[in-house]
Amino acid sequence: MTTEHYFALIMAGGSGTRLWPLSRQARPKQTLRLVGDRTMVQLAVERLDPLFTPERIFVVTAAEQVGALLRQAPQLPAGNFIVEPLQRGTASAIGLAALFLRKRDPEATMAVLTADHYIADNETFRRVLAAAYEEAQQGHLVTLGIKPSFPSTSFGYIERGELLAEIDGLTAYRVNAFREKPDAASAESFMADGQHTWNSGMFIWRVDRILAEMQKQMPRFYDQLMQIDAAIGADRESLVLSYVWPRVAAQTIDYGIMECADDVAVIPADIGWSDIGSWATLLEILPGDKDGNVVIDADHMNVDTRQTLVYGNNRMVATLGVSGLVVVDTDDVLLICSRERAQDVKKIVEKLRTNGGTKYL
């Protein structure tokens, strides 16, 4: 079904702070063991087997994280790690990676994937990726849409239009519109009408097609890419990249390309996808004990405790008469918050940033 022209690009440059204090600037979400004994980036790599061989899996990341990622995914060729000197948004990272992939294979199709999301059904995920490859060969920019499980106001939505194709039991639709994070009422109606899916941030397209789209919609950035492209593989590669990249305007792929692109397709994917947007998500996706408690890396002494997440640090955590709590124990910081407020962990991070607590960031 798939071919040697299909490449995976794992986006692993995020610096997420919503899982503080476990996630830090120097230890972002994709490098953490959140859902078992594998880190998020390890899961992102391993779930691609056997669809993509290690030689066809690329990782784009930031300079401060590449060391950790090389250790976590040692089966990948070192040359498959693409390092941004600075982070300039998803459009820029994808454009940079597209250059490297085109050098490797002028006929390359790339699957832009994430390392900071959880996927429960890896087999279906690979089936979706295989179908998306077929659709991308028609010149479509393919997005993966996630069927909403609740009326989230934290995600963007994709409104589907006419049916384009049926492939291996999956369906591809033309995209009518991308919707930014909606208000609560819109989210309810998006969920009810069956026409909307969450924007997963995963995309599949031919490399020549996305570069052409960048030339059209982001001409200044495309010129910068061409300066870099001319230097790739030459002695001056690093010099050019470190000169050009700080001058690139930060841009996301959604705003920079997708919202105004022609010929965009969506494949609704039922793959057990979860954003792990906060500590509370782990209480939802991980199996709990009979009282709904989820305990990771802790010797938990539980008396009358319910619906509580204990992310430990290999010591004893005793809980008594509490419910709906999130407890995260790290070497230098202990976090205790109610699960309802888990999204507001970023408020703590903001306070630390402004109140001289940068050593905890």
Added chain:
Amino acid sequence: MTTEHYFALIMAGGSGTRLWPLSRQARPKQTLRLVGDRTMVQLAVERLDPLFTPERIFVVTAAEQVGALLRQAPQLPAGNFIVEPLQRGTASAIGLAALFLRKRDPEATMAVLTADHYIADNETFRRVLAAAYEEAQQGHLVTLGIKPSFPSTSFGYIERGELLAEIDGLTAYRVNAFREKPDAASAESFMADGQHTWNSGMFIWRVDRILAEMQKQMPRFYDQLMQIDAAIGADRESLVLSYVWPRVAAQTIDYGIMECADDVAVIPADIGWSDIGSWATLLEILPGDKDGNVVIDADHMNVDTRQTLVYGNNRMVATLGVSGLVVVDTDDVLLICSRERAQDVKKIVEKLRTNGGTKYL
């Protein structure tokens, strides 16, 4: 007012587990810094100044604790530490100490004091002790009664009878009866009638008087005391003590002496006394921030937190959207419980004892 015949005996042998995980078998409540930068035993010693010079302050404790106590009260003469080979109840500890005090001063009067209670008003406390000394010279066994601030079912009560004396603005009454920990209805009526005070466990009496009472009410124990008394100061002191003491029947001073003694007096004392019976007590007695949070030894990052005790371990504790919690952070154990359930910390300790968690006791 007072004389060189007045001695303080600080009872510091308790092994309390209600303040676990800070208090442990080898680190009991009286050795902890619970209410500031001084340990409980340091507070117990220091609040006696200037009524008792260090030479007239004795400490009775258990063998496994004496090392810590010597370091915490270095101003006391080493010879003033009386060590029980095993704990045999308060009556036994007081009897043993009485022997040593009688050797020091045949005319000694002893104030039996506690190291695991909090006293806010030390000046009044010393005035009460001075008045009790006067009353003890009349041959009374004097107890200090605490005016109930709530209808506790955790304390014993003392019912007062006729007025015996007025001394320095304080009053001494004959004791009608000691009441064991009452049920809720009795506690309400004790609180309402104005005739009952809490039994503080603090007593003042002449040493010859308490030894005579032991001879009368606890004759077997008195015989054992006399065996020890004959050996005190001799080479065989330790040998005799270690032979006799394990054979002493454990007994409290309340059951062994007070309930059936004649001529017992009570001085109601308004001294800001608190038992610190659980972590929740610290939330009541220590000054909190504007949201009622009490923070000890922690760098506290607070977002929307109320009525929460954070007893830290010199690292950052961040709390978000929680209320009425107790958080105790130690090297090997983290405790999180609701303040309403703080009394049940002992359930955790019991579970640890039976489930192979003795290293945490």
